[in-house]
Amino acid sequence: MxxxxxxxxxxxxxxxxxIGAYNGLVGLRNQTxxxxxxxxxxxxxxxxxxxxxxxxxxxYQIHERETLEAVTRARNVAQQASSASVAERSKVEAELSSAxxxxxxxxxxxxxxxxxxNFLALQEELTSTENKIxxxxxxxxxxxxxxxxxxxxxxxxxxxxxxxxxxxDFFEVTVTEExxxxxxxxx
Amino acid sequence: MWEQIRANRMRSAVLVAFMGGLLLAVGYFLGLxxxxxxxxGLIIAALVWLVxxxxxxxxxxxxxxxxSGARKISQDDLPxxxxxxxxxxxxxxxxxxxxxYIIDDPAPNAFAVGRSPEKASVAVTTGLLQRLNRDELQGVxxxxxxxxxxxxxxxxxxxxxxxxxxxxxAWYASRMMLYGGMSGGRKSSRSGGGGGGQAQIIILxxxxxxxxxxxxxxxxxxxxxxxxREYLADASSALYTRYPEGLAxxxxxxxxxxxxxxxxNKATAPMFTVNPFRREGRAAADLSSTHPPISDRVRILRSxxxxxxxxxERAYAKIxxxxxxxxxxxxxxxxxxxxxxxxxxxxxxxxxxxxxRTREASDAVxxxxxxxxxxxxxGTKLKVPPSLKGARVQCxxxxxxxxx
Numbered sequence: 001m002x003x004x005x006x007x008x009x010x011x012x013x014x015x016x017x018x019i020g021a022y023n024g025l026v027g028l029r030n031q032t033x034x035x036x037x038x039x040x041x042x043x044x045x046x047x048x049x050x051x052x053x054x055x056x057x058x059x060y061q062i063h064e065r066e067t068l069e070a071v072t073r074a075r076n077v078a079q080q081a082s083s084a085s086v087a088e089r090s091k092v093e094a095e096l097s098s099a100x101x102x103x104x105x106x107x108x109x110x111x112x113x114x115x116x117x118n119f120l121a122l123q124e125e126l127t128s129t130e131n132k133i134x135x136x137x138x139x140x141x142x143x144x145x146x147x148x149x150x151x152x153x154x155x156x157x158x159x160x161x162x163x164x165x166x167x168x169d170f171f172e173v174t175v176t177e178e179x180x181x182x183x184x185x186x187x
Numbered sequence: 188m189w190e191q192i193r194a195n196r197m198r199s200a201v202l203v204a205f206m207g208g209l210l211l212a213v214g215y216f217l218g219l220x221x222x223x224x225x226x227x228g229l230i231i232a233a234l235v236w237l238v239x240x241x242x243x244x245x246x247x248x249x250x251x252x253x254x255s256g257a258r259k260i261s262q263d264d265l266p267x268x269x270x271x272x273x274x275x276x277x278x279x280x281x282x283x284x285x286x287x288y289i290i291d292d293p294a295p296n297a298f299a300v301g302r303s304p305e306k307a308s309v310a311v312t313t314g315l316l317q318r319l320n321r322d323e324l325q326g327v328x329x330x331x332x333x334x335x336x337x338x339x340x341x342x343x344x345x346x347x348x349x350x351x352x353x354x355x356x357a358w359y360a361s362r363m364m365l366y367g368g369m370s371g372g373r374k375s376s377r378s379g380g381g382g383g384g385q386a387q388i389i390i391l392x393x394x395x396x397x398x399x400x401x402x403x404x405x406x407x408x409x410x411x412x413x414x415x416r417e418y419l420a421d422a423s424s425a426l427y428t429r430y431p432e433g434l435a436x437x438x439x440x441x442x443x444x445x446x447x448x449x450x451x452n453k454a455t456a457p458m459f460t461v462n463p464f465r466r467e468g469r470a471a472a473d474l475s476s477t478h479p480p481i482s483d484r485v486r487i488l489r490s491x492x493x494x495x496x497x498x499x500e501r502a503y504a505k506i507x508x509x510x511x512x513x514x515x516x517x518x519x520x521x522x523x524x525x526x527x528x529x530x531x532x533x534x535x536x537x538x539x540x541x542x543x544r545t546r547e548a549s550d551a552v553x554x555x556x557x558x559x560x561x562x563x564x565x566g567t568k569l570k571v572p573p574s575l576k577g578a579r580v581q582c583x584x585x586x587x588x589x590x591x
Binding site: 031035038042121124125127128131132135136138139143 | 266267270271273274275277278279280427429531
């Protein structure tokens with residue numbers, strides 16, 4: 001009789017652990033999905049802003065056709081890849097980021113354009129959208145790290161293996177400029 | 188973030204429980220001394236506490252905002268501020284965008300209110316908007332959003348209500364003891380036996396000591412909770428922005444300004460980023476301050492080697508000589524590898540940028556007062572008050588006529 005109770009007790013503990021681990025994994029997976037949706041919203045916002053920006057800049061007879069075309073091209077490539085895998089997308093989006101950064105540097109040489117209210121508003125939106133993309137990426141990567149840890153570490157990896165939880169992909173930055181950004185130190 | 192909230196809750200729950208114990212003790216002796224019935228005192232204390240809690244829970248944020256003279260703004264009023272709040276909302280993984288309020292006050296400061304992350308608001312003063320560049324403002328907003336994410340606002344209002352109730356009860360009790368005579372004492376000595384009188388005196392003495400000590404003890408507990416929250420919010424802000432220098436330099440700027448906040452009072456003080464009552468030259472933080480000294484907060488932020496909670500803990504231990512500000516479980520849950528990002532490069536100190544920010548902030552204040560603004564072609568910005576009856580206004584500079 002006692003042995004039966006012990007077995008039942010162990011079984012109950014196992015079931016409770018299983019439920020807890022499973023729910024934890026589901027929660028983390030949903031968090032990564034939600035974080036990914038946030039990135040997606042901001043990337044779409046950037047696609048919408050770029051035609052406006054290009055039009056405004058063109059209005060000022062800027063002799064930087066190549067830079068402008070590079071931005072438009074990168075935008076179209078990125079938009080077409082919007083249902084591709086995380087790794088593929090992070091590559092094309094990074095290219096768009098660097099094309100945009102080049103344009104904003106070039107624009108510095110045109111004081112008329114920089115005084116235009118419309119352009120200033122666009123610039124604020126674009127700067128902020130870039131920030132939001134990198135913050136969303138940051139949050140997404142943190143969430144993926146936590147989720148991956150849960151799926152790979154013992155004992156929750158057993159539950160993950162049984163119920164088919166797979167590790168997520170990080171949204172990596174592949175642009176060389178962004179990687180090589182100077183490291184700031186405070187002492 | 189989950190683990191951090193849980194660990195925070197545990198520590199703070201202990202402190203809040205102490206405060207609750209104090210309240211019960213006050214109620215108990217109040218009952219013994221005046222009503223001859225300890226339970227009646229307990230019930231009165233609980234009732235007062237309950238009513239105050241209900242008010243704080245359902246009306247607390249709107250009371251605080253209206254007392255501070257805060258006005259709600261939309262995205263169009265101040266795109267920069269709105270964007271920065273949204274950036275921090277995304278970085279922290281907050282589910283809902285907080286409401287944004289501005290306070291027309293030259294003293295730079297900010298606070299967060301709201302009982303849950305779903306119903307939260309962030310308020311900043313126009314002085315803050317004028318002085319801080321993008322990175323700095325981001326650091327301050329990150330700090331406020333961290334208060335929301337860590338559920339600090341709810342905790343602090345819980346602790347604040349307990350403190351308020353204890354102070355209120357103790358104040359009335361001590362006045363009644365001093366001036367009202369001890370009706371309860373007389374009554375019971377008449378009805379009770381000879382030993383009752385002596386017990387009554389002991390109860391009164393203990394009660395009197397308690398009435399004096401309880402508010403002080405509650406205040407110290409409250410400050411202990413509040414200071415820890417400030418350090419934690421600083422750590423979270425560094426993690427969200429990946430740039431501790433932003434908040435550090437913002438804190439420095441805020442502490443360098445001479446103005447005191449006009450609308451702050453003792454009850455709202457712990458809500459702000461920086462203690463609104465700090466005095467110039469005062470080391471300002473021992474046991475009796477809601478906020479840790481700014482110089483310490485700045486030094487900790489500046490000596491962080493990375494942006495994770497563990498980096499903050501190490502920096503804190505280096506400056507303070509002892510660790511333990513970040514709960515152990517929170518240390519494990521945040522990624523260790525994250526590095527500090529380079530500054531955004533937005534001009535911070537040049538006059539043009541500052542004039543531009545001042546203009547933006549004051550325009551937003553005008554608009555929330557339901558003034559209309561009209562951009563004239565000559566570059567003038569007309570501000571049309573809501574009381575204007577006619578349909579047209581003339582520009583005072585160039586004479587053009589505008590329809591409202």
